[in-house]
Amino acid sequence: MIAELVLATVFGLLLLGIHRKVIARIQRRPGPPVWQEILHMLKFSFKSTWVPATASATLFIGVVLVAIGIWTAAFFVVFTGGSLLVVFAIYMLHKIVEHGFGLSSGSPYGKFGGVRSVISAASEIPLFVSVAAIAIFTRSFTLSDIVLYQQVHGPLLFIAFPAAIAMYLVILSKMPSGPFSIVESKELVSGYKTEHFGVWRAGLEVCNGLKTTVLFSTFILVFIGQVPILWMVVGMVLLVISLSFACALTPMLSPFDSVTVQTIVTGLMLCYGTFLYVGGVA
Amino acid sequence: MQKHAARIAWAGVCISAGVVILHMAGSVPLWAYAAVLVLMFPVIIIGICLWWMAKGGKEDIPFIGY
Numbered sequence: 001m002i003a004e005l006v007l008a009t010v011f012g013l014l015l016l017g018i019h020r021k022v023i024a025r026i027q028r029r030p031g032p033p034v035w036q037e038i039l040h041m042l043k044f045s046f047k048s049t050w051v052p053a054t055a056s057a058t059l060f061i062g063v064v065l066v067a068i069g070i071w072t073a074a075f076f077v078v079f080t081g082g083s084l085l086v087v088f089a090i091y092m093l094h095k096i097v098e099h100g101f102g103l104s105s106g107s108p109y110g111k112f113g114g115v116r117s118v119i120s121a122a123s124e125i126p127l128f129v130s131v132a133a134i135a136i137f138t139r140s141f142t143l144s145d146i147v148l149y150q151q152v153h154g155p156l157l158f159i160a161f162p163a164a165i166a167m168y169l170v171i172l173s174k175m176p177s178g179p180f181s182i183v184e185s186k187e188l189v190s191g192y193k194t195e196h197f198g199v200w201r202a203g204l205e206v207c208n209g210l211k212t213t214v215l216f217s218t219f220i221l222v223f224i225g226q227v228p229i230l231w232m233v234v235g236m237v238l239l240v241i242s243l244s245f246a247c248a249l250t251p252m253l254s255p256f257d258s259v260t261v262q263t264i265v266t267g268l269m270l271c272y273g274t275f276l277y278v279g280g281v282a
Numbered sequence: 283m284q285k286h287a288a289r290i291a292w293a294g295v296c297i298s299a300g301v302v303i304l305h306m307a308g309s310v311p312l313w314a315y316a317a318v319l320v321l322m323f324p325v326i327i328i329g330i331c332l333w334w335m336a337k338g339g340k341e342d343i344p345f346i347g348y
Contacts, residue, residue, distance in 0.1 A: 068327055072320045
């Protein structure tokens, strides 16, 4: 399983590299090579590293370990067909970890990034109401049951399209340079990760790679179903290309606009879920 | 520090390899195997990076906004 973990990390970083490349090409820039994020991670791992004098050393180092650990756990949950609720609980934990990254550094940029992470969590997490819509159809929160349901009834992408849009928005919120990426906004330098450099940043890159693979594979498993590994890879690449278009063509929203848009979508999703439940559509 | 990091990384690798072997032999259930890897994977990554990182550097005070 360690080999799979390493492969998932490298593949996730490759997807983030494709993301940067596609955004650059849309904006008529040459852009970095697609393996740039992998090189980035390696480069940071070789750099001389210490803990800043203003930082809380335990938290500063601890959050890096926790960040990698929680997405390793999420990887296991997804690939053993575990509960979707656990995956989203880990997503929530990640918001707390981002907050910890920002607060531990003692830098105002990091702190503002951490605060924005909490603000964005307030609007991203309610989007998980889409999980309720899925459960109305499948009568289960377990990934293996959701996959079985789709083998009989077809992909949930067509059956519960609004839920797919809400989940797509959750993933879009986590993509760099996206309309909802307020935690990494340039006026905050690098947001919550400003002061995490060298080895700590390499650890954060590993976490980002794993997180990307886990979130993308969850989306495909939940809305398309179990597909051969090659098709899974193709699906993830297509997903990242579509997200890149959304990121390249949309300006970053201000924090309150970001929260407003996500809250409106959550409201619409609640209406959809109520309609499914009361109307007995499923 | 770097020797210490190497020892920690190697300990992580040995524990992980041990639990993989025990899991394949059927002595360790999947949840315990997963729990050990969840704990050890970050330790191995950070341990290896701290081991091979460039030497030097001293703690500094970053920009604190004042």
